Amino acid sequence: MTDLTLTGVSRWYGNVVAVNDVTMSIRPGVTGLLGPNGAGKSTLIAMMAGFLAPSAGDIRLGEAPVWRNVGAYRDLGLVPEREVSFSYLTGRAFVQATAELHRLADPRAATARALAEVDLVDAADRPISTFSKGMRQRAKLASALVHEPTVLLLDEPFNGVDPRQRMHLMELLTRMGEQGRTVLFSSHILEEVEQIARQIEVVVSGRHAASGDFGAIRRLxxxxxxxxxxxxxxxxxxxxxxxxxxxxxxxxxxxxxxxxxxxxxxxxxxxxxxxxxxxxxxxxxxxxxxxxxxxxxxxxxxxxxxx
The missing domain is CATH 3.30.70.100 (Alpha-Beta Plaits)
Structure with missing residues (x-):
């Protein structure tokens, strides 16, 4: 089990402050990251994943820093909001490339497992350019899961996913949380968060507004x-x-x-x-x-x- 801990984290771009002095700890289970558009959710996830340096503060995966720590990627999986760049690849080739980058012992077997987890086996040998929005989302998720990370970060993972696929992905994230993995996902659809995460982290205008069980937060x-x-x-x-x-x-x-x-x-x-x-x-x-x-x-x- 691995905690992801942020201490006094800020990120600014010139005079624009995107994230301001955020301290939170993401623990095993499923946590929803909430905030209005422009609140800093995507910036936070990018920093947690080690793709963006904090301007101030510290982010740690367990005891180790995330920024400039290549070893952290053995335990981290990221599903970004942005579209897949390698749309000329097939879904299978895209996921297998990630498996090979992680130097897994059997990249083909790991790829097959990840594609099955996200219910993308039937379309796996088609080019990603032919995929629907929901299928591209599942390809990104399969790529993030191929090395079986202990921490999974997802930025708007349900965008464009049809109701049946959404239910499948919700069940998958719930199961991962029950297995003791640390799952953090952002969503602008509150109903989705409420179905699979009692634990929430809320950011408003770049600041950390609340943390905990949302029923307990209301009673406070x-x-x-x-x-x-x-x-x-x-x-x-x-x-x-x-x-x-x-x-x-x-x-x-x-x-x-x-x-x-x-x-x-x-x-x-x-x-x-x-x-x-x-x-x-x-x-x-x-x-x-x-x-x-x-x-x-x-x-x-x-x-x-x-x-």
Missing amino acids: MTDRPSHYVVRSSDDRGLASMLMGLGGVRSVALGRVGTGEAITVEVTDMGEFTLALPRLARSAGITVRELAPSDESLESVFTYLVQS
């Missing part, structure tokens, strides 16, 4: 009201009681999802969660469901970007 945002969905044996009666409760900003009764429910906006989560069962019990009302409605990754990301 005590300056923002919390939103809950409540279902009970008497929604109307319970809603009227909640309206008089301190720490409750608003109460609405209406359809939520597949049925009727109460939506509650709360400024004091502690008071609300203690008072709700007491009120329901006093009125003989059964609370059937109490669920936060703004602990989704989309909610957390929106709060972070707007703060």
Whole structure:
């Protein structure tokens, strides 16, 4: 198992600061890297992969520096956002070239394994120039996996991939995380991140905005009201009681999802969660469901970007 650690990392281009004093540690499992366009995600990934030098700070793979350390590439795999440059090669030749660069004992066998992992065997002997966008993405992924790296960095890996292929790649990344590999991927589609990564790193305007489980991050945002969905044996009666409760900003009764429910906006989560069962019990009302409605990754990301 290998950690990828960034300490005080910055990158600037003249007077333009792309990444500003970022400190984070990417550990085994699957981590999502989030941020608006231009936040510095691609710059961070390029520095983590050793293809771009930090202007300040340090990046280490385990105990070893990444920059100017050729040995780090034995453990690193990179799927860049940019297109494959060698489009005249077949998919198989492209992946095998990477295997040979890594001086693997059996490049052909490693290539066959990597192509099978990304479900690209049937098209492997066609020129990459004939591939769809999604197939080119899978060719890049196969090239990154051919030497079985312990750390995999992916910049927008699902771009142009059709739904069936996306599901396959999500399952593959999930499996790699479960095997103890360190997987970091960026995506602008929050639903993709939420499906396979509870752990997130968020960058906004080049700065590190948040790190950790996105549900835990939301619960630490005590300056923002919390939103809950409540279902009970008497929604109307319970809603009227909640309206008089301190720490409750608003109460609405209406359809939520597949049925009727109460939506509650709360400024004091502690008071609300203690008072709700007491009120329901006093009125003989059964609370059937109490669920936060703004602990989704989309909610957390929106709060972070707007703060």
